[in-house]
Amino acid sequence: MHAIEPIYQPMLLAGTPADADRVIEVRNPFSGALVGSVPQAEKRQIRAAFAAAARFRPKLSRRERSDILLGTARAIASNQDRLARLITAETGLCLKDSLHETRRACDVWSFAAHALIQNDGEIYPGDIGGNPHARRIFSMRTPLAGVIAAITPFNHPLNLVSHKLAPAIATNNRVVLKPSEQTPLTALALGRILREQGLPDGMLSIVTGTPHDLGDCVFTDEDAELVTFTGSVRVGHQIAERAGYRRLVLELGGNDPFIVLADADVDRAAQLAVQGAVRHSGQRCTAVKRALVVEELADRFAERALHHMQQLSTGDPSDPSVDLGTVISEDAAQLIARRVDGAVAAGARLLLGGEPRGAFCPPTLLDHVPPACELVAEETFGPVLPIIRCNNDIEEIVMTANATRFGLSAAICSNRLDHVTRLIEGLAVGSVNVWEVPGYRTELTPFGGIKQSGLGHKEGIVEAMRSFTQVKTYSLPWPV
Incomplete structure (x- = not known):
């Protein structure tokens, strides 16, 4: 067996490493060996992460965002074996599947880099209808005013995290990510890669902890404007019932x-x-x-x-x-x-x-x-x-x-x-x-289900980028 030396990884609160009084152990499902440990976050730390994100205003140009995204794709590729072995150690998945996941994650980051250079606005004529005006109406997409709360499951600890973070960074958004407590080490490894690629600290926090200890605070925080969750129908329903008046993107189960x-x-x-x-x-x-x-x-x-x-x-x-x-x-x-x-x-x-x-x-x-x-x-x-x-x-x-109640x-x-x-x-x-x-x-195409399999926008890079933005229109005088 290819052993991994047990590691302790702190959380990232607005890019800064953070500890807590208690830790969560991550064990290899195959051998039972200790893979590593992470902090059990306290609710006050979750609040601090959202507050720090709300204070930060990203102003990265498209070129700067593209450089971060492409750099992340290259870093994943160059660290493919290390990341795959970490995924296998955390999940018990065979190395073949873990290597496949790293290749998919590379696509997520590179596709997001290419998608953000496309024009995301539209132009509408004003000289139409019963009251024509000599104007043009333009639409543009802007980042969300609030913070994205992202919650990911255990089964794709690199790729599903990438599907939350890459579209958010591509659209100049801020994210507080809570990965599964069963597989947090891969998400934290990705967070370190993003810091190395120059991602501003205020754009990302990665908090770790169990749902039992954290309760609803990740998806009910006052600064969370959108909650994007991938996981079970049961938890998705809980989020939908308790999240209140905020945008939801729920990718749930399938049959x-x-x-x-x-x-x-x-x-x-x-x-x-x-x-x-x-x-x-x-x-x-x-x-x-x-x-x-x-x-x-x-x-x-x-x-x-x-x-x-x-x-x-x-x-x-x-x-x-x-x-x-x-x-x-x-x-x-x-x-x-x-x-x-x-x-x-x-x-x-x-x-x-x-x-x-x-x-x-x-x-x-x-x-x-x-x-x-x-x-x-x-x-x-x-x-x-x-x-x-x-x-x-x-x-x-x-x-x-x-x-079936599913429709994926x-x-x-x-x-x-x-x-x-x-x-x-x-x-x-x-x-x-x-x-x-x-x-x-x-990783580019729309993905998601109907019935109990999903709610809100689909995933896939382009759809996620749309869901992580707001549409603003403006009009100008325009000769007919």
């Missing part, structure tokens, strides 16, 4: 269907489904949560999915050859196991799996899964591929896919354009991919 129609190449579909279910230990809101397979292909699909799942290498996540690491904790693995057992008790057939060992949840394949069992009715965050058999009827498949993403395996277009139109989700996993996207 993503992987639909296999009768004309599909079965082996290709099965390989994609396994990849989409187990990559990142299945801990993605866009992971394959349900394979909806037409009955006539289901036996062959199950056989090929079993074959591909059995090829996965498991073991020490820091080993570059390993394909599947752990989930975030032993409790998470036990929850997955209980849901798998519940599905089997309800009539599903377990084709591959086993009891979890600590935080390691073995790759798991089930067939004949009842659509109403908890395993597929809720978002199961783990390396599990449940097969739900369906009649070869597009409308029935749409109904089955949509029979979906995938379709079919070459029939008529069926594909009917599914794209009928599926109640934010994105659909054909012959790809549900989670496919670039």
Whole structure:
């Protein structure tokens, strides 16, 4: 095992390192070894972070912001191995997945740098309508008057933090970031990179602590104008209920269907489904949560999915050859196991799996899964591929896919354009991919869901930059 020497990392309050009376330990989910520790912030420190941000007025030019963003992308690339090993140590994800995350994060920062040089305003004629005037109306985007409160989850400790910070810096905003208490070290490492790239201290605070100790103060602070949160539906609902009169961007869970129609190449579909279910230990809101397979292909699909799942290498996540690491904790693995057992008790057939060992949840394949069992009715965050058999009827498949409170993403395996277009139109989700996993996207494209999967603007660099700005219009006399 590639060991990381335990480290202590202070918080960053307006760029200044800060400690607290208590600390939070971060332990490796695979080995249980101490990875490091961070301060357990006090509420007064959260207030101080927001107050410092509110006093600061960023005046970075577009060129200065672009230099910081591009410099951050280069620094992540040059520190890729170190950051990936830190991610693996904090999360238990295999090194392959952690390296993939660092590459995605590089895209976030470089794409934001390029997006900010585009004109973000529009021009409207005044000599129209029933009362024409010889004027032009111009729109421009300005930073928020208040501070952005950003809260991120454990599963993408570099990329999801980047998706909050890069668009905010690109638009000259100030942020107080609260990363997951389970994976704070990666966020703090990114904060140090940003300071090294010249980010003014007042633009960013990174505070660490547990929700139990901090309560609502991160998203109810008087200087927080916008709350951007990625995480569970339960916490998203709490934020929506308690945040009061302020802007919200909530990216929540998913229950993503992987639909296999009768004309599909079965082996290709099965390989994609396994990849989409187990990559990142299945801990993605866009992971394959349900394979909806037409009955006539289901036996062959199950056989090929079993074959591909059995090829996965498991073991020490820091080993570059390993394909599947752990989930975030032993409790998470036990929850997955209980849901798998519940599905089997309800009539599903377990084709591959086993009891979890600590935080390691073995790759798991089930067939004949009842659509109403908890395993597929809720978002199961783990390396599990449940097969739900369906009649070869597009409308029935749409109904089955949509029979969930979530609406994030979906995938379709079919070459029939008529069926594909009917599914794209009928599926109640934010994105659909054909012959790809549900989670496919670039860091530039809009991303987000409907129903219980999200509220407010979508993510993706351009959409986030829009949500982190205000539109101001002005008009000038203009000859017709």
